[in-house]
Structure formats: C-alpha cells, structure tokens
Amino acid sequence: MDTDQPNLYDSAGHNLEIEKVVEILYELILADENLKDTFKDINIDRQRRMMSKFISNCVDGKKYNQKYMRNSHSKLNLTEKHFETVMDHLITAMQRVGVSSAL
Numbered sequence: 543m544d545t546d547q548p549n550l551y552d553s554a555g556h557n558l559e560i561e562k563v564v565e566i567l568y569e570l571i572l573a574d575e576n577l578k579d580t581f582k583d584i585n586i587d588r589q590r591r592m593m594s595k596f597i598s599n600c601v602d603g604k605k606y607n608q609k610y611m612r613n614s615h616s617k618l619n620l621t622e623k624h625f626e627t628v629m630d631h632l633i634t635a636m637q638r639v640g641v642s643s644a645l
Contacts (some may be wrong), residue, residue: 560601564594566635567608577627580618597632607618 568590571577581589599605
C-alpha cells in the first residue's frame with residue numbers, strides 16, 4: 543500500500559462513524575425479508591461488534607482473513623445474492639451517515 547496516499551478510513555475522517563453505520567446496516571438487514579431469518583438465532587450485539595471490526599479493518603486498508611470468513615459463513619447456506627444484498631444495505635447505511643459516494 544502506498545503510505546503517501548490516505549486510506550479510506552483517513553479519507554472519510556470523522557464522517558465515517560462505524561457504529562452508526564453498523565446500527566443502520568442491521569436495521570436494514572433485520573427488516574429485509576430475504577435476510578432477517580439468517581440472523582434470528584444469532585446474538586445480534588456480538589454480530590454488530592464483529593461487523594464493526596470487519597468494517598474498521600476494511601476501511602483502514604487491512605486485509606481480512608478470507609479463509610476464516612468463508613468458514614464462518616459456510617454453514618449458513620448463503621448465496622451470492624445474500625452477500626450482494628448485505629453490501630447494498632452497507633452502501634445505503636454509509637450514505638445515510640454521510641460517507642462520500644466517491645469513497
């Protein structure tokens with residue numbers, strides 16, 4: 543990574559309020575008919591903490607362990623559509639918090 547260039551987290555600065563993004567994200571997920579059942583037996587507070595950490599790592603330019611992610615989601619029978627829908631909700635949540643669409 544080029545250390546002279548700001549990463550996404552630095553570029554977003556104080557506009558990126560990760561906890562607020564995650565709060566909105568799970569409001570959207572839990573209201574989504576195609577996703578909400580996936581989270582019915584999950585400790586949602588723990589899930590929010592894990593998602594906050596995941597987003598923090600992503601926007602800070604750190605790599606996340608793909609093998610761990612694949613293994614932790616493999617038992618859920620998720621499809622590409624599930625992941626795309628979560629990403630759409632994440633984009634919406636970030637926009638609502640005020641993260642620039644350029645980022």
